[in-house]
Amino acid sequence: MSNETGIDRAAAKRRRQATEAHAQSWGAGFFVKLTLMALIDALGVYGVWTAFKVGSTVIGTVLVVLLIVVNYVYFAKRALPAKYIVPGMVFLLIFQIYVMINTAYVAFTNYGDRHMGTKQDAIEAIVRNSQVLDPDAPVRPVALLLEGDEYHLAYVDEDGQAQVGGQDEPFAADPEATVEGDQVTAVPGYTTVQEAEFEGLGGTRPTKPVTDLLVPLSSDPNAGSMKVMATDFTRGQTYRPGVEYNEAEDALIDRTSKDGQEIVYKANNTTGQFEANGQRYPGGGGWKVMVGFDNFVKLFTDPEIATTFAKVFIWTVVFAFLSVATTFFAGLLLALVFNSDRIRGLKFYRVIMILPYAFPGFMSALLWKNLLNKDYGVINNVILGWIPGFEGVDWLTGSALTAQVSVILVNLWLGYPYMFLVCTGALQSIPGDIMESAKVDGAGPVKRFSKITLPLLFVSVAPLLISSFAFNFNNFNLIYMLTGGGPIPPGDSVNDPGGTDIMISMVYKLAGVGQNPDYGLATALSIIIFIVVGLIAVFSFRKTRSLEDVM
Amino acid sequence: MKRLAAVAAVAIGLTVGLAACGGGQKDDGKSNGDSGKSSVTLTVWVDETRINALKPIVGEYEKSAGVTIKLEQKNFDDIRADFNTQVSAGAGPDIAVGANDWLGELIANNLIAPVDLSTVADQLDERAVAAYTSAGQTYGVPYALENIALVRNNAVLSETKATTFDELIAEAKATGTEGSVLLQIGEEGDGYTSYPLQSSFGAPVFKQDADGEWTPELGMTGDPGHAYAQYLGKLGAEGVFSKSVTYDIVKADFQAGKAPYAIVGPWLVADWKAAGMDVTVLPVPSAGGQPAQPFLGVPGFFLSAQSKQQAAAQRFMINFLTAKDTQLALFDVGGRLPANTEAAADPKVVEDPIVGGFLEAGKSAVLQPAIPAMNQVWKPWGKAEADIIGGADPVATWDKAMADIQQAITAAG
Structure with missing residues (x-):
């Protein structure tokens, strides 16, 4: 009996838990x-x-959708996995997807x-x-008048007559206005607005409608117009005829030329500029x-840009490949050396080895720039300076080759600690008994390294090499x-690529x-660049899978 | 279902309540505005030195004008690019510090709004106002005048007799120091700093029209330009000038007494003075026979075309930034001659021998061209100079650069 009730109770509890999702229990x-x-x-x-108030409909709509989704997820019973995923997804959307969409959009504009x-x-x-x-x-002293939400100006002309006008409404005499001295104080049908308002x-x-207000002096557009002073709303200044935008024609009418000639600049909505007779x-x-x-077509067909692009692309690949290769082998070599227990003070050496990794990369690069300076740098003056007849190498600016070598060497210095760390970790994870049995089977050190250590190492390191390649591709x-x-x-012109320009620095130059x-x-x-790096990554990861198959 | 409805009701109630609170604060802000408190905030981009001059004195203006001034510190080198991208996207500051040579590009990209200088024009240096005028319209407010000059380290050499640049080099070499006349060049060159030498060859950047306005027609092509290029090549070969010399090296080497002379602007001299050096500022002697004319640079403040507060911003610029006290405060941090003539006549400015030296050197100065075409000139021009000093063929390199510039100007229209 008691046993049965126990089961019943447990079943009831399970049922209750099922109907009352954790989300809806009235707990704290x-x-x-x-x-x-x-x-x-x-x-x-x-x-x-x-968002809607400032007219950003897209942002507003996205926010509404996000709000609905978030509320649904956290109040609905069934969306348990989504509860964990949604915050991340929202931030991914804002910080990644939005940026990508915006970049893609800009690429199709003439921005x-x-x-x-x-x-x-x-x-x-x-x-x-x-x-x-x-x-x-x-x-002139002016009065600011409001009719509905349109501002108007009023002033007293030389004959003591009040003149009232507004945007696109030339000044006209208004005999009903109240004039006190040189000041219009009230005009029937208008509210007078004081500066303190x-x-x-x-x-x-808001002051913008007032600072934008331009009242034509007369119906002749060449007479000029009046504006209130931005620094004093009680005074109006006369402006020469300028440029007017005609909405019906979608054109600018330029009346600024000294000979009084009007020039009409039509809006060209495919090039995004105002043009008259081919002149902007x-x-x-x-x-x-x-x-x-257009931008993509230009990259591949404009002869100048296309050759630039090809040249830079080749160097980018070479640079990324050599950077990975040099740092990896340097790191591996050091890792092998420092993997031996026979070295005293191993930890100390390891810390020293990793130091370059601890400095911010851009700071090290700046330091190296000074070290490699032709006349003032330590490399030329101290390290190589003792060689008789040595005149100094202009490392960074002398020729493309020396600059490229310098870049690779500096990147080696910057990058080997990472590879050292990675390889040390990978080496230590290779089981000792495999090596033991290899030794027993009579494999020499070279064979053990090439047949066992290296393949095992590559399994864990290869993905990191690929990511390192992608990183250096955009270094x-x-x-x-x-x-x-x-x-x-x-x-060469300054916009031409330099000897060490990689694609991303070329992007920076263009922008x-x-x-x-x-x-x-x-x-x-x-x-x-994104497409290229993506393709390389996909291709290489396919290849690494085959590495694992070997094992 | 009932329970779900209750949950929803509570959620909606809380949401609306909180949103209402938010709205309520907004309303409070408005009612504050009614009672005379500021509802207008102006954002001003300033660099790290000038912000120190403005910060202590801006509070008083805020109180008297009833606006809030938000000074945002920006790296000076970033201001131009960030102003471009942000203002074009409808954002950015209301006001930003800058220099008059940006004017052409900023106008061509619709990024700045005019500032009515008519009420203060008579209080400002005429040349400073001219530097901020384009096609009759005035943009922004100038605050100082600056130019390149020759600076002598009195600890190394106490007297200058040279009247030409060649004599100057000989005089400097006679002191036995490592360097003679320090001129920053760097890998990208620096046409601005070396301009006094170039202009002494009668090779101005652009031709001027009858009114003295710059035209987009290059003035440094042909023989005068070639003569200058060859002179640079000669000095490069002799080791007087070197591409390795950058701003930092000029600063450090001159301070270390490694050369008696340097061709620099007031900003560096302020640093050297602060380091306790005894220096004298002199005009740059002519290298090519004609007067050495440095560029007259006019730092100032620009008004963003996207500022929603044109009136408040213009009032701040006219009433505060051009005022005597503000310009004297800016003088204290930068050592540049104030554009406000009253501030420029202040004893602390007049009695400063350094300012006097720069003023003397700047008497022949010409306004830096503010036409958009100038934008196409800087980089190829500087690079040609650097290449020539580095040993490239002077005439060919110079001609190639001029052709590139001309092509870029034509392309940009």
Whole structure:
């Protein structure tokens, strides 16, 4: 009996557990979760609200979706595995996927010098920058008027008559306005706005509509216009005719030329700039547009860029391969030597060996740059300086070959400790009895190394060699800090690749500042790098699988 | 089901409650604005030295103007690139420190907004305002004037008799020091610092039109340019100039007394003075027969085209950044001649022999071209100089660089 009830009780408990998921039991944990979720939701709702308020629909929508997913996962019964995966996935989405999508997007645009922002920004900046102050015209006291949410300006002209006008509404006399001295104080139908009502000046009204307000002086567009002074909203200044954007024509009308000639620059929405007779508008830039596969086509077909690309690609592969090969064999050699128990102070030596690994790579690269300086560097002056007749080698800037050798050697110095660590670990994990039995079977040290140690070592080290190759393929720090990609042969242009430029430093050069950044082309190149590294990784991992088969 | 509904109700209730709290704080902020407290924040990018000048004095302006000024420290070398990328994406600061030679590129990319200097123009150095003017429009506020000059280490050499650059080298060599005239070159060259030498050969970067405005037509091609290139090649071969000499080496070697002369800007002299050196600042003697004209650089502050607070930002720039006290504070950290004429006439500026020396050396200075084409010049130009000093054929290297620059200018339009 008692036995039966015991079973019944246990069964009932199991049933209860099944229906009441841990997520929904009303314990303390549940309330902690509820509070945390409420906090997340509150933040999320706030984020969604802000995103839509500033017009970022995409971010807002993504946030809404994420919020719904997160709430579903943590309140639903069935989503137990998802509870563990979701936080990671969210961050992956934000920090990886978003970056990748954005990079891919930029690669298909002409984002770069003179195609930086949106068309709206370009128009706004061009129109604003073209408004040049007329230094001879009087500065007048003005009144700011509000009709609905449109600002207007009013001033008293030479005849004592009040003039009122707004954006695209030329000044016109308003006989009903109240004039006191040289100041318009009230106009029927308008609310007078004081300076103190604006944000940062004591009030809350945004100032942008006022600083953007441009009132034509008359219906003749060549008469110029009036703007309030940004530093004093009670005074208006006269501006010469500038550039106007005509929405119907989608064109800029430039009235700034000295001979009074109007030039119409039509918007070209495929190149992303304003053009007239094949000339782009000189007073400002264009905007960012989608250009399809143009950047990729340019990489492979533009003869100059294509040869550059090929040259840099070859050196990148050579550099990455030699870096891995030299560091691996140096590391392996040291690991073998220091794997012997007969050495005294083994731990001390091992620590010393690993030291270069402990310094930040970019700092070591900078140090080496100075050590290798032709006239001031320690290498030339001290280490090689005793050789009679030695004049010093211009390591980093002399020729492509010396620079390449220097880069590989410095990378050897930087990279062998890692390989030393890895190999030491791998060697110690090789079971001693295998070696013992090999010895018993009469295998010599060379045979034991080549037939047993090395294959066993490769099984555990090969994936690391591949990742090391991928790392060096994109080893920007070293190249940038040590040689900056140079030396560029005398006579070549600065945008040509230098002797040690790898693909990623070339990307940096393309996207660099000062010399016409072309982010579109640079991101296209970085996508190519991604594909190349991906292919190498896939191919090599296939190969390593066959290594394991040998065993 | 009931239970689930209850859970959902609690969750929604808490969410809304918390969101409302968030909203409530927002409303509080607004009501603060009504009662006269600041609701406007201006973000200003400043480099590590200038931030020290502005930080202590900006609080007073914040109080009187009712705005919040957020000074963000940036590495000066990063400001230009970051300003480009961030402002073009609709973000970035309201105001950033910079130099007048950025003007052309910033305008060409729609990144900066005009600043109305009409109310303060008479308080500012005319050349400084001109440096921030493009096509009649004024952008940003200048705060100082700077130029390259010759600096003598009085501990090594106490008198300069030389009137030409060749004599100067001879004089320096006679002291028996390791170096003679230190000039930073580096692997990428430095056209800015060596410009006094180049201009003395009558080879200006660009031709100037009748009004003195720079045109995008190269002025350093042909014979004058070749003469300068050959001179550089000669000095390189003689070991007077070397590609190994970088900014850091000039700084260290001059301080160590390894050379009597250095061609540098005021920023380095400030460091040397701080290190207790006794130095004299002189004009650079002519190398090619014509006056040695350094570039006149005008550091200043730019207003972002994406700033939502154009009015507040312009008020801050006009009322604070161009003010005498601000410019004197900036003088204290940088040693550059203030652009504010009243500040420039302050005893602490006038009586400074270093500033006087730079002023004398800068009398013949020419405004650094701010046209967009200048942007295509720097790198190929510097590299050609470095290559020539490193032993490349002077005329061929120079011509190739000029052709490249011309091509880049044409391509960029």
